[in-house]
Amino acid sequence: MIISRAANSKFRALSLIRCYRKRVKSQISHVNQVKDRQNDLFKPQEVKMRAESPDSVEKKLKKLGFKSLEESGSSEELFVDYLNSSPSPFKKSRSELDKLKKSGAENQNDASNRMELLFDFMLEESEREIKRLDSMGPVQMQKLQNQHIEAQRGFEGDRRNINSEKELERAIFKDLEQASNAQDSERSLLPNTERMFRVLSDLNMRKLASAGIISPDQMVGAFEASKVIPLRNIRLRGVLLAGHLIYSLGRVRMDPVNESFYIEALVYYGFYKKALELFNSNRRKVNQRWWYEMGMMICLRANHLAQFDRLLQLTMDSFGSDYVAPRILRTAIRKKLYIRDYVGSGTLTDLFTKMTATYGWRPSKIESRDNSKSLYFTNEVQADQFLNQKEQPTELDYVALIQYHFFRKRKDEALMLLLKLAMLPDMDKELLASVMWKLKIHLLQSFDVLKNELQASFSTETDFPISLLQEAFKTAQLQSGIHELPQQHKHILFDNISAVALHPSLVKHVEDLADELLKGLDKFESKGSGREYSLKIQNVLKALLKNDKEVPALELLNKVEKPLEDEENHSTQFTKANAHHYAVFVDYYSAKAQNTKVANDIISYENKIERLVTNVNEKGIKYNAMLLSSLLQHYRKTGNLDNCFNIINTILNYKANPETDDRFGHLLSFFERREITKPLYLEIWKCFALYYSYFDNGLGVTELRSNHGAWTRNVSKERAKINVHPACDYRTLFKTMVLEDNILPDTYFYQLIIKALVRVRDWSYIPALLKYMSDVNGIEPDEKSLRFINGGLRLEYIAIEREMLISDKEEIHKCLTSLMNRARRIVENQIKAGTILKESHDNDKQQILENILDFLKEYRSDELIKVNLALEELDLN
Structure with a gap:
């Protein structure tokens, strides 16, 4: 038989196959000591415990006041007890609680109905709470709440000495209430309302508006209750939560007046796109001036200035060109000046002055509308008539516009507004003096400084308003005490009107210094609010460092790094160092490093900045936009892009390169108050621009210059230093x-x-x-x-x-x-x-x-x- 080569090789492979048996592991240990006791491991084991019988345990628990837990009905009772554990100083209606408990027991098989009953109770309690706050005021409510907290401290004693079921329940519910309020910086004046808001928030987050957990009528009830809350931030939060649930149903739309409340809440929380959609979809139907004014304010808040211009023109064409609400003009002029649209700002400023001449003005102390009380309208016509009422400008509107123009160095426009303000009919000396004080003009060395500016800019018809301003200037100096400042200290006052307007922090420092000189104080007082005191510290640090007084500045910083206490009450913490104070030092050291060419000095200043950053981290001081901007500017100027993007990637909520040392992971504390300001974004863009200048954009060489070789080497050298890259x-x-x-x-x-x-x-x-x-x-x-x-x-x-x-x-x-x-x-x-x-x-x-x-x-x-x-x-x- 002839076998092919392939078949022959296959046959040989089969003949070489061997079969193996799997070795069975012995159940007997090879260790003699274990082998002797091997069989004991397979015998049934017994565990003997000495314990009391269930009956005896149950008897002892009953003696302490405990009772048997029945599955049916117990959850409703527990939740009623939880509702009753509110920190509110007012007792709930006993009949309402009993009614809720009874209704819950009768509807055990209908979970949605039980939830509606529960929400009805929460809504009623919230309405009572809001009425109390409206009638008593926040101060009295806070006082009663503090008294209630002190009275309840007996229930927060040693948890190891709980002697009854009720005390255990109180302790548990107290912990639950404190846990739910752990994120609040202070105790709410409306605890029941806050609890209702948490339910609304949960329904919104889980998208359960149409799940039938609460009815549309209850959503409307929550919306109506929120509308009348006197505290604005709480009111807008409730309006937003309830309004979003109502509109999530997809089949309901509010009337224009109620919808304006919802739009206001959307704008307040930054949902500009949704607010504009609601406004535009109802614009033709409503066709009222107040609706257009609301739309213009949405555009201004959303920075849609082009749409604002179109809407302003449409409003003036439809309802008259001689009036626009003062609050809208103030905001629009500020935005126009901000983007340096001086033509637009000038047009709106002229409209403001013409409107004042046509419709008059009123002192700010006289309110044009009583916004403290809720208003109820019988129909939409009545509501439109009220909302379309024309508001008169106040002297505060003039003050704001003058400050806006000074800020953009539009001195002539600002001085013209000041003259027109002085020439308003029925303008009294006291009110004009308060304007002088608000503009800080009383800090000028003499009235001649202002007079010369006015006469240089406006040569005609200025004698009468200048005389009024001079009287107001004297009154403001008398009221502030500046006129008593000794002659040897008059040099601290300003000799230029523009300097007063352009340097508010310096103005504040001069005011404080003048006040101290008048009082004859030798030390820096810590009176006033925490923010004012912090600003004083910052201004003093700036003044010291501007004069190269580094050692006294560091001594002051070391002092405020420790929690300061009021001398009269040592238990009251006043304030401590914050990021603003450290930013002053970063700017100072960075400028010093840039202005010297001595290598050792540069290293010394950079080390000082690093020690400041270490100090901030160790003391747990929260970063803010000002300190971050200063650090980015310093690292960018020194070419340290790794540190720049460690900061930027964290700010933008991206994860930094894991291969590098993330020294700025602690910046997450910055997001507790997320304020990425325009100056901070400007520094971020500059860092990005510097980064991309070191990398080839793919265009190639389009022009050979004499320094091309040296430039290429320098770019390669800088590129090699970069280890951290942008995450976006x-x-x-x-x-x-x-x-x-x-x-x-x-x-x-x-x-x-x-x-x-x-x-x-x-x-x-x-x-x-x-x-x-x-x-x-x-x-x-x-x-x-x-x-x-x-x-x-x-x-x-x-x-x-x-x-x-x-x-x-x-x-x-x-x-x-x-x-x-x-x-x-x-x-x-x-x-x-x-x-x-x-x-x-x-x-x-x-x-x-x-x-x-x-x-x-x-x-x-x-x-x-x-x-x-x-x-x-x-x-x-």
């Missing part, structure tokens, strides 16, 4: 800033943002950025930014032409410099011919957008879809 990109940073934290960038800030995006060549996002800038924030791109965008596109075209020339076999032998020069000439000729980067004098922004889209269509067609995605991300579609 520019797009996420911008979206977080404007949508989540509602930051309004000004023109300078937008210039920085535009340059950053151009340098990383994110062309598909720039159209959305420009649209958001103009259509939402109402800021038109300046010529400098538009030229920078066109310059970036020009470099893109040069790089493309360079690559095309390099790919040409006839040109490849030429040097890179000549190729780039030729590519540049080709692009310049195309620009002159109008084939690329077209210019338009009518609408520069629109032409820039077309230039970007033309470039993307021609060379990056795959990124066109990203343009629409960016618009959707910023809610611009």
Whole structure:
């Protein structure tokens, strides 16, 4: 028989197979001592315990007052007892509690009905509580609550000496109540209302509005009860929770007046998009001036200034151009000045003064509406008539506008408002003196300083208002005691009106110093509120460090690092050091390090900053935006991007690089009061811009300069130092800033943002950025930014032409410099011919957008879809 080679090898493989038996593990130990007792392990074991019988245990528990727990009905009784454990000083209605208990027992098989009964009780107790607060006031309520707490301290004794079931219940319920209020900084004046809010919050978080746990009528009842709470922050929280449940049903919409309460709560908590949707959807139906005024305030709070301008014009066209509510004008002028829209702010300021001349004014002490009492309307017409009442401006509105204009160094506009304020009919000397005091004009060395400013700016018809202002100035100085300041100390007062307006912290310091000199004090008093005292400490530290008095400043810091106590009551903690005080030192040491070229001095100052940071961490001091901005500025200027992004990644709630030492993990304490301010965001953007300047953007070399080699080496050296990288990109940073934290960038800030995006060549996002800038924030791109965008596109075209020339076999032998020069000439000729980067004098922004889209269509067609995605991300579609 002939066997093939393959079959033969298979046969040999089968013949070599061996079979093995699995070895069974012996049940007998090889250790002799264990072997002798091996069988004992398999015998049944007995555990003998000495314990009392169940009957005897039950008898002893009954002697202590315990009773048998029945499964049916016990949960309702326990919850009723929990409700009765409220820290409120007022006793619940016994009949209502008994009624709730009885109703719960009768509806044991209907869980939803029992919950409705329970919520009815909570709602009734909340309404009683709100009425008491409205009639008694917060001070009296707090006093009674403190007395009640003192009276209940007997139930919070030694937990080891509980002698009855009731004492055990009280202890348990007390712990539950304290645990539920653990996050509150102070005890609520409305404990039953807060408990009802926790139920509403839980229903909202779990999306159970339609689950039938509570009825729509109960939601409306909670909304109505919340509307009349006299404390604004609690009122708006209740309105938001109840209103969101009502609208989550999807089949109910409130009347316009009630909906305005809900919209106010949405705006207060930052839900601007939802508020604008509700306003716009009802605008044509309501068509009342008060509804338009509410919409304008939403736009201002949401930084939608372009939509505000359109709505303002529509309001004036529909209801008259001679009146806009003073509170809206104040906010609008402040926003316009903030973004440096001086034309818009001037127009609104003129409208304000004309409105005052037409409708008059009133002193701020006279309230135009009694907002302390609830008002009830019989129909919508009556409500519209009340809400459409025109409010008169007050002297405080003038004071605010004067301060806004001074802040933006619009001195002439501010002084003009001051003159018009003095010329208002029925303006008395005492009220004008209070205006002088609020503007801190009484801190001028003499009235001649103000008089000269007024006469220089306004040469005609100023004698009468100037004389009134002079009398008010003297009265303000008499009331404040400044006129008694000794001549040798008069130099601390101001000789410039602009300095008074532009430096509020310095003004406060001068006021305090003058007060101390008048009283003849040799030490720094700690009277007043904690915030005022902290500000005084900060101003003193600034003054000491400005004069290079580092040692006394450190001694003062060491003193306030320890908890300060009032001398008269040693048990009362007053205040202690905070992040503002440390920020002063960081700025001082950082400036010193930047202004010296001595290496040892630089190292010394940087070590001092590191010791400050260590001190902040060890003492558990909470960071704030001011200290974080100072640290970022210092680390950025010293090129320490690792520390920058350790801070930034934590601020933006991203996890830092785990391979590096996360020295700033403690910054999470910052989120207990999350305030990422505009200055802090500005520092973050500057750190991002510096980071990306060290990394290649993929454009390649478009121009060879004389220092190209040295620049390349320096960039490589700095890049090698970076170990911590940003946890997000520019797009996420911008979206977080404007949508989540509602930051309004000004023109300078937008210039920085535009340059950053151009340098990383994110062309598909720039159209959305420009649209958001103009259509939402109402800021038109300046010529400098538009030229920078066109310059970036020009470099893109040069790089493309360079690559095309390099790919040409006839040109490849030429040097890179000549190729780039030729590519540049080709692009310049195309620009002159109008084939690329077209210019338009009518609408520069629109032409820039077309230039970007033309470039993307021609060379990056795959990124066109990203343009629409960016618009959707910023809610611009």
